[in-house]
Amino acid sequence: MKEGQGILTVISGFSGAGKGTVTRKILEQYDNYALSISATTRDPREGEENGREYFFKTAEEFEKMIAKDELIEYAKYVNNYYGTPKMYVQEQLQKGKDVILEIEIQGALKVKEKYPDTLLLFITPPSAQELKNRLIRRGTEEMDVIEKRMKTAAWEAQFMDQYDYIVINDELQTCVEELHAIIQSEHKKSARNLVFAEKIKEELEKEVKD
Amino acid sequence: MKEGQGILTVISGFSGAGKGTVTRKILEQYDNYALSISATTRDPREGEENGREYFFKTAEEFEKMIAKDELIEYAKYVNNYYGTPKMYVQEQLQKGKDVILEIEIQGALKVKEKYPDTLLLFITPPSAQELKNRLIRRGTEEMDVIEKRMKTAAWEAQFMDQYDYIVINDELQTCVEELHAIIQSEHKKSARNLVFAEKIKEELEKEVKD
Numbered sequence: 001m002k003e004g005q006g007i008l009t010v011i012s013g014f015s016g017a018g019k020g021t022v023t024r025k026i027l028e029q030y031d032n033y034a035l036s037i038s039a040t041t042r043d044p045r046e047g048e049e050n051g052r053e054y055f056f057k058t059a060e061e062f063e064k065m066i067a068k069d070e071l072i073e074y075a076k077y078v079n080n081y082y083g084t085p086k087m088y089v090q091e092q093l094q095k096g097k098d099v100i101l102e103i104e105i106q107g108a109l110k111v112k113e114k115y116p117d118t119l120l121l122f123i124t125p126p127s128a129q130e131l132k133n134r135l136i137r138r139g140t141e142e143m144d145v146i147e148k149r150m151k152t153a154a155w156e157a158q159f160m161d162q163y164d165y166i167v168i169n170d171e172l173q174t175c176v177e178e179l180h181a182i183i184q185s186e187h188k189k190s191a192r193n194l195v196f197a198e199k200i201k202e203e204l205e206k207e208v209k210d
Numbered sequence: 211m212k213e214g215q216g217i218l219t220v221i222s223g224f225s226g227a228g229k230g231t232v233t234r235k236i237l238e239q240y241d242n243y244a245l246s247i248s249a250t251t252r253d254p255r256e257g258e259e260n261g262r263e264y265f266f267k268t269a270e271e272f273e274k275m276i277a278k279d280e281l282i283e284y285a286k287y288v289n290n291y292y293g294t295p296k297m298y299v300q301e302q303l304q305k306g307k308d309v310i311l312e313i314e315i316q317g318a319l320k321v322k323e324k325y326p327d328t329l330l331l332f333i334t335p336p337s338a339q340e341l342k343n344r345l346i347r348r349g350t351e352e353m354d355v356i357e358k359r360m361k362t363a364a365w366e367a368q369f370m371d372q373y374d375y376i377v378i379n380d381e382l383q384t385c386v387e388e389l390h391a392i393i394q395s396e397h398k399k400s401a402r403n404l405v406f407a408e409k410i411k412e413e414l415e416k417e418v419k420d
Contacts, residue, residue, distance in 0.1 A: 122400070128413030147418075154414035160407045165398040168406075181391040182398060188375040188388065190332070196378075197370045203338030204364035208357075 003195045006034075006093040007186050008115055010101045010108045011179070013123030014153040016135045018169045022123060023102050025176045034092040036101045039065065042080040055085065073103070073110040084111075098183055105159045112162075119186050121179060122163035126170050128153075213405045216244075216303040217396050218325055220311045220318045221389070223333030224363040226345040228379045232333060233312050235386045244302040246311045249275065252290040265295065283313070283320040294321075308393055315369045322372075329396050331389060332373035336380050338363075 013019040027033050039055040041062050050056045057065070062081045065071050074083025084101055092099045101111065112118045125131045131153060135146045160166060165182050169175040190197065223229040237243050249265040251272050260266050267275070272291045275281050284293025294311055302309045311321065322328045335341045341363060345356045370376060375392050379385040400407065 124410060128410055128417050131414075132417065150414065151418050154411070154418045157407070157411040157414050160411070161400050161404060163400050165395070166400045166403045166407060167398050178395070178398065182395040185375070185388070185392040185395045188377050188392060190371050190373050190376045193376045194371060197367070197376060200334060200338055201364070201367040201370070204341075204360065204367050207338050207342065208361050208364045 002094075003193065004096060006032075006096050006098040007183060007192075008089065008093060008099055008101070008111070008118045009183055010103060010111055010118055010120050011123060012103060012105055012108050012120070012156075012163070013169070014125070014131055014156060015149045016131050016138070016153075017123045017125055018134075018172065018175070019102060019123045021172065022169060022175055022179065023100055025172065026100065026179060029176065030180055032096070032098055034095075034097040034099050036084055036089050036092075036099050038082055038103075039071070039074075039085050040080060040082045042082075057081075072101075072114065073107045075104075075107060105156050109159065109162060117192070119183065120163040120165070121182065122160050122166050123169050123175070123179075124160070124166060126168050212304075213402060214306060216242075216306050216308040217393060217402075218299065218303060218309055218311070218321070218328045219393055220313060220321055220328060220330050221333060222313060222315055222318050222330070222366075222373070223379070224335070224341055224366060225359045226341050226348070226363075227333045227335055228344070228382065228385070229312060229333045231382065232379060232385055232389065233310055235382065236310065236389060239386065240390055242306070242308055244305075244307040244309050246294055246299050246302075246309050248292055248313075249281070249284075249295050250290060250292045252292075267291075282311075282324065283317045285314075285317060315366050319369065319372060327402070329393065330373040330375075331392065332370050332376050333379050333385070333389075334370070334376060336378050 011019050011023055023035065027035055037051065037055060039057050039062060041057055041059050044050065044056050048054065059081065062083070065083070065085065066074060070086050071083040072086050072089060074081055084103065089099050108120055112120055125134060132146070132150060135141065135149055167175060167178050167182070186192070221229050221233055233245065237245055247261065247265060249267050249272060251267055251269050254260065254266050258264065269291065272293070275293070275295065276284060280296050281293040282296050282299060284291055294313065299309050318330055322330055335344060342356070342360060345351065345359055377385060377388055377392070396402070
């Protein structure tokens, strides 16, 4: 961690909590953020562009990235790899951009283990009932898919307290502003300002000696 | 610590860093704060009112408060006692108000030891030179007083990294907004939302079982 660098920020949350919308709004409303783009071996869906939704890779390319330690974290779901390329994230952090990773809980905890100064944010609706209502209101999914998502949420809820912050997404704009405030406040943590603290300490000591 | 309660917040900083002004502005601009009022055995100065600047006490009364454990912290300076009465702070925290204590470093660290969920904020000018400039610009103090204050600052700087956050007071309004964002973000810390996390976990488990 270098002072003046951006903060690696993970946003996770139950499916239906609205983390995609919230992330998009943060990127739209504030100019100090960059979104990490995942790499995957799954086929692009209609309308998806390489380098926008994902970096699309062959399994061979992906395995080379793993071998060269070019991924912050990766996992295999349903025979496809998904992972976070290191290079783009590091470039943006060095430029001072706060980089948002929108990833699942297992990935999030792996990132935190590897980079302990990662900020883990968990987004949740105010209640389980509200989560279910939102999944139903979407109207895009069958009842059995909704129930599967609720099961996943129940499993994920066990790990909520391992996140640094829990943010309730009740009113969208409030949630966006709260997340922004948390990330910007993180820059003021004393652990992230030890070089500055040392500098002013030395200046004061010099001032007193003169 | 009870969820939904206010946050006990200590604001400290070098003499000349502007912590008095910053604290006053926070109380003026936002309505969820209460300022803790210290008790002291020193005589009131002209214009000071009991219960506004300080609670003025006799030494006997103050020592009774110590004996009854009615103070969060106290210290003796130049034969006078200064301390933070517990009752008012607890009442305000229970009402959900974030209570600001504007106290010195030794007091701050004592409070944190006793109440580990206290938020310690340190305010500093951007440089030692700027601190000196501000003390000179005030124009109210002789050079030897300014030098004494710089010496105190050099001593205090050793403890800066024991604070949770270091906030640079360069532009007043920015500093006020940053402090407010830090305190409000603190409410979202997962350690302060474990009851909520447990509640939604139980709701989800129930939902999945039904």
